Amino acid sequence: xxxxxxxxxxxxxxxxxxxxxxxxxxxxxxxxxxxxxxxxxxxxxxxxxxxxxxxxxxxxxxxxxxxxxxxxxxxxxxxxxxxxxxxxxxxxxxxxxxxxxxxxxxxxxxxxxxxxxxxxxxxxxxxxxxxxxxxxxxxxxxxxxxxxxxxxxxxxxxxxxxxxxxxxxxxxxxxxxxxxx
Numbered sequence: 001x002x003x004x005x006x007x008x009x010x011x012x013x014x015x016x017x018x019x020x021x022x023x024x025x026x027x028x029x030x031x032x033x034x035x036x037x038x039x040x041x042x043x044x045x046x047x048x049x050x051x052x053x054x055x056x057x058x059x060x061x062x063x064x065x066x067x068x069x070x071x072x073x074x075x076x077x078x079x080x081x082x083x084x085x086x087x088x089x090x091x092x093x094x095x096x097x098x099x100x101x102x103x104x105x106x107x108x109x110x111x112x113x114x115x116x117x118x119x120x121x122x123x124x125x126x127x128x129x130x131x132x133x134x135x136x137x138x139x140x141x142x143x144x145x146x147x148x149x150x151x152x153x154x155x156x157x158x159x160x161x162x163x164x165x166x167x168x169x170x171x172x173x174x175x176x177x178x179x180x181x
Contacts, residue, residue: 008033011069013090017100019138020099022093037073038071043060047120065086089161089163093171
């Protein structure tokens with residue numbers, strides 16, 4: 001993407017299929033902009049890996065996204081409209097499904113060190129099971145998830161600047177083309 005430098009807003013939503021590179025992109029965008037990153041996966045679970053009710057999950061998102069400056073990453077399309085209402089910029093990572101599946105498969109093997117939701121224990125077995133389970137989800141939704149995300153952005157995020165990045169190279173070019181303000 002050549003041409004004039006781009007600017008982004010203060011509330012950036014990064015969405016995409018599991019394994020698309022949301023967390024990696026969000027960290028790089030944070031390094032470039034100074035905006036804090038909110039990894040929604042860390043808020044989606046209650047202690048002991050208990051899933052909150054839909055209303056509890058929506059309230060948690062309202063709370064963590066109440067600030068005026070953030071980069072939030074997550075791929076929960078069921079509550080995307082809630083996040084879109086607050087976002088002024090949306091970055092949709094449309095990484096090829098086979099790349100996403102490959103990354104999830106490898107994460108299961110390598111068990112990367114990462115943050116866990118509060119009160120949720122991590123183990124090699126849990127990570128393997130969860131990441132490899134994502135491979136199945138990616139395969140089942142490979143043709144529909146990006147389309148559904150685009151439709152939700154078109155319906156609920158028309159007010160936000162939107163960028164669709166289809167590769168690691170496009171993501172890097174996007175980052176390189178940002179204003180340094």
